[in-house]
Amino acid sequence: MIALATPLIKWSAVGKILLAGLIGGAGVVVVFGFLLLGLSRAARAQHSATRLADYALSAVCGVLVLGAVVAGIYAMVNKPPSPKPKKSAAVLTTPDRRDRLVA
Amino acid sequence: MLILIIVVVTAVSFDFTNGFHDTANAVATSIATAALKPRVAVAMPGVLNLVGAFLSISVAATIAKGIVNPKLITGNTGLLIVLAALVGAILWNLITWYLTLPSSSSHALIGGVIGASVAAAGSKAVDFHALVQTVLAPAVLSPLICLLVAALRTFLAYRLIRLLKADEARRGYRYGQIGSAALVSLAHGTNDAQKTMGVITLALIADGKISPAHFHVPFWVKVICAVAIAAGTMIGGWRIINTMGNRITPVESPQGFAVESSSAAVILASSYYGYPLSTTHVVSGGVMGAGIGKKLASVHWGVAGQMASAWVVTIPAAGLVGAGAWEITNLIGGAASAVVIALIAAALAALVFQRAQRNTITPSDLDRTHVTPATEAAKGTPAVAVAS
Numbered sequence: 001m002i003a004l005a006t007p008l009i010k011w012s013a014v015g016k017i018l019l020a021g022l023i024g025g026a027g028v029v030v031v032f033g034f035l036l037l038g039l040s041r042a043a044r045a046q047h048s049a050t051r052l053a054d055y056a057l058s059a060v061c062g063v064l065v066l067g068a069v070v071a072g073i074y075a076m077v078n079k080p081p082s083p084k085p086k087k088s089a090a091v092l093t094t095p096d097r098r099d100r101l102v103a
Numbered sequence: 104m105l106i107l108i109i110v111v112v113t114a115v116s117f118d119f120t121n122g123f124h125d126t127a128n129a130v131a132t133s134i135a136t137a138a139l140k141p142r143v144a145v146a147m148p149g150v151l152n153l154v155g156a157f158l159s160i161s162v163a164a165t166i167a168k169g170i171v172n173p174k175l176i177t178g179n180t181g182l183l184i185v186l187a188a189l190v191g192a193i194l195w196n197l198i199t200w201y202l203t204l205p206s207s208s209s210h211a212l213i214g215g216v217i218g219a220s221v222a223a224a225g226s227k228a229v230d231f232h233a234l235v236q237t238v239l240a241p242a243v244l245s246p247l248i249c250l251l252v253a254a255l256r257t258f259l260a261y262r263l264i265r266l267l268k269a270d271e272a273r274r275g276y277r278y279g280q281i282g283s284a285a286l287v288s289l290a291h292g293t294n295d296a297q298k299t300m301g302v303i304t305l306a307l308i309a310d311g312k313i314s315p316a317h318f319h320v321p322f323w324v325k326v327i328c329a330v331a332i333a334a335g336t337m338i339g340g341w342r343i344i345n346t347m348g349n350r351i352t353p354v355e356s357p358q359g360f361a362v363e364s365s366s367a368a369v370i371l372a373s374s375y376y377g378y379p380l381s382t383t384h385v386v387s388g389g390v391m392g393a394g395i396g397k398k399l400a401s402v403h404w405g406v407a408g409q410m411a412s413a414w415v416v417t418i419p420a421a422g423l424v425g426a427g428a429w430e431i432t433n434l435i436g437g438a439a440s441a442v443v444i445a446l447i448a449a450a451l452a453a454l455v456f457q458r459a460q461r462n463t464i465t466p467s468d469l470d471r472t473h474v475t476p477a478t479e480a481a482k483g484t485p486a487v488a489v490a491s
Contacts, residue, residue: 008232009240013378014248020372021252025365029256032360033263036275040267065282072286072367075375076293077158 028068035061105438106182109445110306113189115331118299120196121208122152122335125295127347128205128366128386129288132359132393134469135348138277138284141339141466147281148288149337155292156300156329170213170237171220172228181309183432184219185302186441190448191215191425195417197455203342203350204413207381209298211421213238218422222429241373242414245380246388249369253389256361257396264357276356283363288336290370291382296332300324341464347387348469350406352394361396362389384414 038058045051129151130144139147175184192211199206213234220228264272303324307313313321348354354362366386373380387410394402431447432440 008235009244010236010378013373013376014244016376017369017372017378017380018248018251020376021248021365021369022255024368024372025252025256025361026259028364028368029259029361030263032275032279032364033260033266036271037263037266039275040271069282069286072371073289075371076155076290078375 024068028065031061031064031068034058035065104310106179106186106441107306107310107312109441110182110186110189111303111327113186113193113445113448114299114302114306115327117189117193117196117208117212117302118296118328118331119335120193120200121295121299122149122332123338123340124196124200124206124208124335124343125291125383126336126338126340127343128382129284129291129363131344131347131386132354132362132390133277133280133284134344135354135471136277136280136356136359137471137474138280138356138359140472141341141344141469144284145337145339147285148291149333151285151288152292152296152336153329153333155289155294156296156332157325158289158293170230170233171216172224172230175220175224175228176305177309179437180223182306183441184216184223184429185306185309186444187219187222187428187432188212188215188425189302190428190444191218191421191423193448194424194451194455195421197452198420199413199417200340200342201455201459202409202413203346204410205343205347205383205387206410206413206417207242207383208295209381210238210242210414210417212298212302214418214421215425217418218425218427219429221422222426223433238418241378241380242384245369245373245384246391248380249365249385249388250392250395252369253361253365253392254396255392256365257358257393260357260361261397273356276360279360280356280363283360283367286367287363287370287382287386290367290374292329292332294370294374294379294382296328299328299331303328339466341466341469342459345464345469346406346410347390350403351387351390351410352402354390354393355397358393358397362386362393365389365392 035058038054038056038061042051042054042058045054126145126148129148130139133139134141134144138144175181189212192208192215195206195211195214196208217229217234260276267275300320304313304318304320307321307324308315308318313319352358366382366389369385369389370380370382373385387407391402391407428444428448432444434440435443
């Protein structure tokens with residue numbers, strides 16, 4: 001019954017993942033879309049000022065996309081560490097104790 | 104010592120199957136949209152899996168942690184349980200590969216551990232509440248989360264495409280796909296290679312080769328696991344790549360970008376918040392979401408249903424094989440039992456490979472880089488229709 005006191009689904013973690021996915025998801029798609037749009041418009045621009053503005057838009061969006069990639073790598077490298085095995089666990093027993101268990 | 108060597112070799116073999124089974128997660132959509140040639144596509148995640156395996160070792164030794172009573176995994180008995188579990192996982196990976204179905208290698212390994220442990224010590228050896236909390240609930244939620252995220256991303260991507268020329272959009276999103284696929288590959292390397300590192304380290308502790316007071320993953324274990332998963336990835340699981348990239352829904356480059364970037368976001372967020380999700384389930388859900396998010400696109404629900412069935416069966420099936428393997432080792436006993444079970448596993452693996460040769464899928468079957476935009480617009484049928 002003690003085990004059942006803990007919820008089967010960690011809703012707070014699920015909510016955070018969904019939120020991060022949706023915000024990051026929508027954000028990256030929109031930003032990447034504007035990056036492409038800026039490049040496309042710059043290639044067709046008649047005036048140098050317009051071209052510069054479009055390139056600036058692309059550059060800002062490019063930085064934001066790179067920022068998302070860096071955030072991803074940070075999340076990869078900084079995973080929460082797994083707890084060390086408990087000292088009471090038999091995986092930590094000595095070879096002598098182990099031999100008795102095998103026998 | 105002989106049992107330990109057999110366990111290490113079997114663990115490395117599992118890592119190899121894990122690699123080629125999961126290649127599809129990173130590159131299936133990149134190949135389907137012709138963002139990359141198939142050979143190049145599998146080389147990229149191969150290298151990134153190798154790099155990822157060295158980036159972080161925090162996942163090591165977490166397989167089945169809290170689910171199976173650790174007191175079982177000790178001495179020769181523990182080594183034989185680990186061996187039986189690995190045999191269950193490898194054979195289930197090969198069966199789902201033969202059936203062209205993406206399924207979770209981690210779940211197969213957990214299923215194998217549970218089956219072997221229950222066979223060895225009865226059902227009290229397993230904490231079923233923890234199993235539901237840490238494995239089954241995330242398994243159900245992960246495809247749904249990524250489906251939702253990818254559907255929204257695809258919807259937004261197609262709204263923005265209206266402002267672009269078709270050719271620019273296709274080319275631009277292909278570059279985006281390559282970048283996001285690279286991120287998924289790196290994340291895969293930081294997760295999956297470490298699970299095998301954990302298994303081998305656990306075996307070394309059980310055998311007394313590593314002091315439990317100074318828990319660490321030896322460098323040679325990191326190297327062989329990284330090389331095995333990278334080699335498996337580079338071999339390319341073409342059968343599963345075909346299912347993921349072509350048989351669930353026709354994928355265009357904006358959808359491919361949505362799938363890979365959604366998968367990367369969900370996988371990395373789940374890792375960061377300490378709620379690990381299956382990469383295979385996440386990416387599969389993402390592909391379905393990309394189909395739902397595009398107007399007039401269709402998801403082949405029959406294929407999706409087959410995949411979902413495989414996911415449901417993975418843990419019990421790998422568990423049954425693991426339990427059977429344990430019973431055989433228990434019947435024979437000693438180091439000889441490890442040799443026998445390893446030989447049986449190798450023979451069954453060879454049989455699956457031999458049967459798979461009857462309907463092979465090659466990289467050239469999946470290469471769409473020669474497909475023109477006009478023919479891509481008419482795309483809607485699988486590149487290779489393999490009966491499973």
